[in-house]
Every structure is written in structure tokens, then in C-alpha cells.
Amino acid sequence: GAGVSQSPRYKVAKRGQDVALRCDPISGHVSLFWYQQALGQGPEFLTYFQNEAQLDKSGLPSDRFFAERPEGSVSTLKIQRTQQEDSAVYLCASSLVGVETEAFFGQGTRLTVV
Amino acid sequence: GENVEQHPSTLSVQEGDSAVIKCTYSDSASNYFPWYKQELGKGPQLIIDIRSNVGEKKDQRIAVTLNKTAKHFSLHITETQPEDSAVYFCAASKGGSYIPTFGRGTSLIVHP
Numbered sequence A: 001g002a003g004v005s006q007s008p009r010y011k012v013a014k015r016g017q018d019v020a021l022r023c024d025p026i027s028g029h030v031s032l033f034w035y036q037q038a039l040g041q042g043p044e045f046l047t048y049f050q051n052e053a054q055l056d057k058s059g060l061p062s063d064r065f066f067a068e069r070p071e072g073s074v075s076t077l078k079i080q081r082t083q084q085e086d087s088a089v090y091l092c093a094s095s096l097v098g099v100e101t102e103a104f105f106g107q108g109t110r111l112t113v114v
Numbered sequence B: 001g002e003n004v005e006q007h008p009s010t011l012s013v014q015e016g017d018s019a020v021i022k023c024t025y026s027d028s029a030s031n032y033f034p035w036y037k038q039e040l041g042k043g044p045q046l047i048i049d050i051r052s053n054v055g056e057k058k059d060q061r062i063a064v065t066l067n068k069t070a071k072h073f074s075l076h077i078t079e080t081q082p083e084d085s086a087v088y089f090c091a092a093s094k095g096g097s098y099i100p101t102f103g104r105g106t107s108l109i110v111h112p
Helices: none
Strands: A004-007 A009-013 A018-025 A031-037 A046-048 A055-057 A064-069 A075-079 A090-096 A111-113 B004-007 B009-016 B020-027 B032-038 B046-051 B056-059 B062-067 B072-077 B084-090 B106-111
Touching: A004 A111, A004 B032, A009 A018, A018 A090, A018 A111, A031 A075, A031 A111, A046 A064, A046 A075, A075 A090, B004 B084, B009 B020, B020 B084, B020 B106, B046 B062, B072 B084
Parallel strands: A009 A111, B009 B106
Antiparallel strands: A004 A018, A018 A075, A031 A046, A031 A090, A046 A055, A064 A075, A090 A111, B004 B020, B020 B072, B032 B046, B032 B084, B056 B062, B062 B072, B084 B106
């Protein structure tokens, strides 16, 4: 595809449910980032991959959050036992290489925990 | 870690006026400063960026200035149009790994 694709676009989860959010980066992009964007706020960094290696996961808010990119392309962000405070838009971005190149963002997945 | 402050949080202008959004950063090692535009229901899109070896960069109606000593940078939009209405984010990152830290955003409203 031409851009970063995220699915689903919208997800409603009951509190305590597990969710999985998918990101298809631009083909050939080495770096992949996950951000969390609360309503009216800027994106907050969650985690960063270079190919299949997760180089930085310092932004993951708790051990309920887990991300993987097993083959260095598609990535999945999993949230276990969702809580209301997890409600946010989850943005994925990819870039060609990791050093000071433009990151292209997907449209995001809006997660609502009820 | 890096901390990016952005002002104002909302900005309302008349079509044709100029708009200025200001950001400050805390980490003097930051050397790359992108600006993103986010329209409703979409992801942020890069509109302009500046690196620490230059003080100003211009692209048609958009310009960005950087003052490394004061650790602040600004976005200037001239001759604003209604389609400029969106949320604008500044960001800062260090060389080596591109993990930008974002400001909280400015909601720009351009009235026709």
C-alpha cells in the first residue's frame, strides 16, 4: 500500500478484555513506532522497533502492554485486561531508517474501553 | 528525557492573517525539529522540519525558525486559508534514533 495502514479503525472493548491492534508499515521501512494519543493531547511515545528488534519500550505504561514485530514488517500492539484509562487513539508510524528521517503516520486506531 | 512545551493551545485567525505557534524544548542535545498537521480522524502529517544547523527554513506559506541558544522554535503560516484549520504539533528529537517527543498541540481555526 501507499501509506501506513492500521486496523481496526475503531475498537470498543469491555473493561478487562484483551485487544490487539495491527499496523502495516510502508513496505521497506525499517523503523516502526507506536504512540498513544489521548483526547486533546499530543502523541506519547510507547515503543520503537528497528526491523524485528524492539529497541525501546520505555513508553509502555504497564506490563499489560505488549508489542511485537516478529518478521520486521507488520506489528501488533496488544493490551491485556483493558482499563478505562487505556481509551485513546493508538498511532503507528514508520520510517525508512532510524536516523532523522521522516516518520509517516497511519490514521490510528481509536480504542474505547467501556 | 525531552520535554516540549507548545503555545498557544488554540489559535483563531481570520483568513489571510498570519499565525504563529511557539515551542520550547528542554534537551540541548535535540537537533531535529519537525512540525506535523493533524486533521480530524487522521494521523499527523509532516509539513516542515528544521535541523539544528540552520536557523530558518521556508516552504511557500510556511516557515520555521529555530533559536538553539534559547531552545525554542516557531511555526509561521502566512496568508492563512480555511483549509489550514487543523491541530498542529511540534516535536523534537536527537540524532541516532528518531523518536520525536511531541508538544501538546495547537488547534488552529481559520475563519473565512
